[in-house]
Amino acid sequence: MSSIYDSGKSALDELIEWAEANAVGDKRNEATTRLHLIDKLLIDVLRWPRASIRAEEKAGTGWIDYALGSPATQLIVEAKREGVHFDLPAGVGTGVHKIENLILGDKGKSLREALTQVAEYAARNGVAPAGVTNGHQLVLFIAARMDGVPPLKGRALVFPSLADMRTDFRLLWDNASASGVDSKTLHSTVSLLEAPPPEPLSMHLVNYPGSKRRNSLQSGLDILGELFLEDVTRLEELRKDFLRECYASSGALSQYAEVSKQILRTRYALLNEEDGPDVSPIEGRKGLNQNLTQDMLAAAAARRPIVLLGDVGVGKTTFIQRLVHVDAEELFDKAISLYIDFGSSTTLTRIDSHVVEESIRQLRENYDADIEDASFVEAVHHGALNRFERGVVGRLKEIDPMAYEKEKINLLRRAVEDRAGHLKASLEHLRSNWRRQLVIFLDNIDQRSSEDQEQVFLIANELAQTWPATVFVTLRPETFYRSSRSGTLSGYQARVFTIAPPRADVMLQRRVDFALGQLRATGRLGSFPANVTVDSDSLEAFLEILAENFRSNDSLLSLIDNLAGGNMRLALRFVTGFIGSGHIDTAKMIRIFHESGRYAIPLHEFLRALLFGDGVYYDPQSSPIANLFRISQPDGREHFLMPLILSQAQILGERVGDEGYVSAESLYEFTQNLGFDVEQVANALDYAVEKRLLDTAPRHSGEAPRLHYRITTVGAYTTRVLLAYFAYVDAMLVDTPIVDEQYRKLIKDDHTLPERVTRSEYFRIYLDRQWSKVKDSGLPWRWSETSEKLSADIRRVGRKADPQAWNY
Known part of the structure; x- marks a missing residue:
């Protein structure tokens, strides 16, 4: 099978042959030019997926001919009819040229107008790479720049004809194909070096982040x-009292959350999509879900595990302890209960062996059942010993008793060395002789990778299938959702209960x-x-x-x-x-x-x-609180990108009612329409997920997976509340790049409260000036409103620090 690169090259050969055989001069209008030539160039030659191309999108008073890329627009192409020939200077062939030299005089008018038009569209939509083509010629350039240089003062990559594209196909592919644009090759081709944002104050502090002394x-x-x-939760003698007095039921909706009750209520709604698994909440208004205890008795017979789903930290472990020692105490008093904690070790390399060795240890320490004791081993493998004695080697018993005993010992040694097999046989022996149900909990794997979680689920499924046990396994909802539809878990049916946070x-x-x-x-x-x-x-x-x-x-x-x-x-x-x-x-x-x-x-x-925390200064790596003012490019508007994304995600999520999830496409469209480029938005979204400001999930409802985002209480509270607090701004300004040199000089390493209040006011005024560059119309969030609240809080603190200076 040929690669997409080879396929694209072959498609260009076919396009050249077709264009030569069907040459009509300048008779094709723009629509026909696009149909016959440009569509084939973009889709067949440059391999842009048809589903990622949108035509005739509204852009101000005009229309974008081609917007390419998904979920974000990555390339804008302006189409001209075949008769609009870009009259290039004599001797200009394929390669990089100064745009100013290409558009000089009357002969450069058609190209100048086309480049100006597409540059306006690109700036409006935050898309850096852009191109103009008439189906035969192609000019590519960076149309939205962050370095202050007008786009038409830069350089462009020019292909004067289809034949030139064929001659330098590698150059065309690397700069204009879907994969090439994604790699940002055009930036380096036209020698555009993206300037990083200025260094924040923290980069100039010798002892950053420092260590705060305690008395x-x-x-x-x-x-x-x-x-x-x-530590009180780990004390055996206090465990029952603690679980009775401290346990808070899951699922109660917070009265303080900065997101709607609908989003809280549908926390795990994705799991209930059509064709998904059977999912029930673990607790309801009347307490423990009665189906759980029934399933515990039936799960061993059904040979399938019981999955407990909950986000990290919601209390899955506490629920299990409460179930064992309080809610179902009578049932578990009559059972052998093994609890395998994957969170207690950070060095696990073989998860399956950890399950086996922990089970052996707990049987020995908690139930006084040493499955490696010689007499116990003989009892477990009694049937194998009987077969051994009836076999050929068994005749040694009369001929050579010593040799017989050695062979017998070797038989039992091999049985014990098969750790998993011996454990399984031991559990069957214990269940039969003690007449107890066996329950196994595989817990705290949710703190590990999705791959580890999937492996533990497979172990749980195997244990449920082959061991005489009821098996519980805890997982993260997003791992189970994704894997049960398209991954390792897709071939298994499990009984699923969700644990919501208290x-x-x-x-x-x-x-x-x-x-x-x-x-x-x-x-x-x-x-x-x-x-x-x-x-x-x-x-x-x-x-x-x-x-x-x-x-x-x-x-x-x-x-x-x-x-x-x-x-x-x-x-x-x-x-x-x-x-x-x-x-x-x-x-x-x-x-x-x-x-x-x-x-x-x-x-x-x-x-x-x-x-x-323990630092003198705010450290974004260790603090649980995110810096919403961070920027990735020297663009002062980007200070507000994160609050805008979070607010838009919340408004759309609470409006549509789809469990609060908003498509990535809608967030990219919103932010690119404000003039932010793909890299800025992608950087902000990744940071938002990392800092728990947004949840993310693929949606699998009847189509290929598409990424969706949902606002969290962390994101909503940080945007709505924290941004207006002096304490928050006082911490963040040390970590925030300042793009205006005048204000950068005013943000210093101050320590006294009056000095810190003053620099916070400078920072607020700086942000006011950067906000003036944003189109403040119809937005879900406005810095100007937050700035007023912040100003009041800065004055409040200022009056305490220096009443005379702030007495107004």
């Missing part, structure tokens, strides 16, 4: 906070109240040696502050709930990071609490702990 009080609180809020405020209230109860009752945790207690009045005071705020501080709960985005593990990490943070005045908080009996945590205090 002894903060260091102690940091350790004790983690002990009482996180309300973060409920989870936090219960967790802190439980920790406080333990601290007040004993001053120790059960796993401590008898003579060791935790003597910390400061920790108790701090936990009491948290307990009160988690009951009544709506702005704080809203921040945690939205930025956690359903990840309860992350929400808890926010709290433990706040306890003992070097960025808050812990002693002041405790003093006020002791004096007045309460302390309302200001939003900016908690926010600073999240923004900076």
Whole structure:
């Protein structure tokens, strides 16, 4: 089979032959020229997929002849009728030439007008590569530039005829084919070097991001906070009490989310598409889904695993523990339960051997069943020993008893060395003799790659098929959705239950109240040696502050709930990071609490702990909070690209009702119409997914997979709320490139609060000036409105820092 490159070259030969045989001079009008020549050049020769080409798209007062690329427009081509000949200077052949020299005088008028027209369309739609052609000649250039040079002052790649295209087909292919444009070859061909954005202030800081020092009080609180809020869940003697008192049911809709209830309600709606698997929520209004316990009894007979689906951190592990030790305690007391944790090791190389070895260890330690004990091995392989004794080698028993025993030992040794086979036989032996159901949980694989998750599902399926067990496996929804339709899981039928996150405020209230109860009752945790207690009045005071705020501080709960985005593990990490943070005045908080009996945590205090973590400066690599002002090109408008994308995704998602998902094509169309180019948009979308501002999923409803995006509470809250806070801007300006040199000099490494307030105001004014370059009409989000709110917050902080300077 020939490559698409070879096919394109052959198609060009055919086009040249056809054009010569059907030459009609200049009689073809534009439509016929496009039909006979240009369509074939783009589709057959340059191999642009027909589905990725859109013709006659509206662009201002004109129309784009060809917009090529999907989901984003990557190349714009202006078509002229065959009779419009581009009169090139004498001696100009295939190659790169200065555009100014090509369009001089009356003879250059037709090419000048065509290039000007397509440059306007390209700038309006944020598409850098563009071309003009009459079916015989082709001129390619960069029509939307970020370096301040007018497009017609640049250089162009010229092909004077179809024959020239054939002679230099490699040059044509590399610069104008679908794969060539995707590789941005034209930029280097015409010697256009894309300038990077200016370096942010952080690049000039010697100790960036630095390490924030803690005093002894903060260091102690940091350790004790983690002990009482996180480690308490791992203590065997407190497990049942913890699960009864702290468990928060999944599926309760947040009252603080910055996205619609519809999006929250349809969190896993993609899984219920036509021809998809049978999916049920694990819990309803009346508690545990009764089908789950019924399926547990039937799954072993049906020989299929039970899949528990939930996003990372929603509480799948806690649900399993609650199921085993509380909700279905009687059932599991009569069962052999093996829990394989794939999150406890970061060095797994063979997942299947991990399942086997962990199962063997747990049988030995939890059920006193050492399957490698000699007498146990003999009991398990009793049938094989009987067959051995009746066989030929068995006659050694009378002739040479010593040799017989050696052969018998070798037989059992080989059986034990087959770890998986011996384990399976051992489990069948235990089930038969102990008359217990066997239940296996494969958990925390969702923290690993999609490939690892698929491998574990296959292991779960094999175990369900061949072992006498009910097998549970936890997966991420997007992995299951994609793989069940087009990947490894597509050939399997599994029973599927979804686990939605609980309300973060409920989870936090219960967790802190439980920790406080333990601290007040004993001053120790059960796993401590008898003579060791935790003597910390400061920790108790701090936990009491948290307990009160988690009951009544709506702005704080809203921040945690939205930025956690359903990840309860992350929400808890926010709290433990706040306890003992070097960025808050812990002693002041405790003093006020002791004096007045309460302390309302200001939003900016908690926010600073999240923004900076253990660093002195904001570090985008370690902070859970995204920098929405980041840019990838020296284009000041790009500071607003991320909020615009997030707001558009939210508005479209909540309007259409398709579980909040918006096609990639619609987001590219929106942003390119604002003049942003493909690279800027792609960069922003990738960053948004990486920072959990957007969810992404392929849609498989009756067509080839198409990428879709959905706003998260993280993205909505960061855009709607955080952008207007001094604390957020104060952190982000260190990491944000400033394209205006005048303002770049004003953004310095300031440390005192009055200085930081002043530079934040400079940054706000700088952004106001960059916003003036954006077409502020019919947009889903406007910086001008956010700027007003930010100005008020900067003045509020300024009046505290320097009343005289900000008293207006």
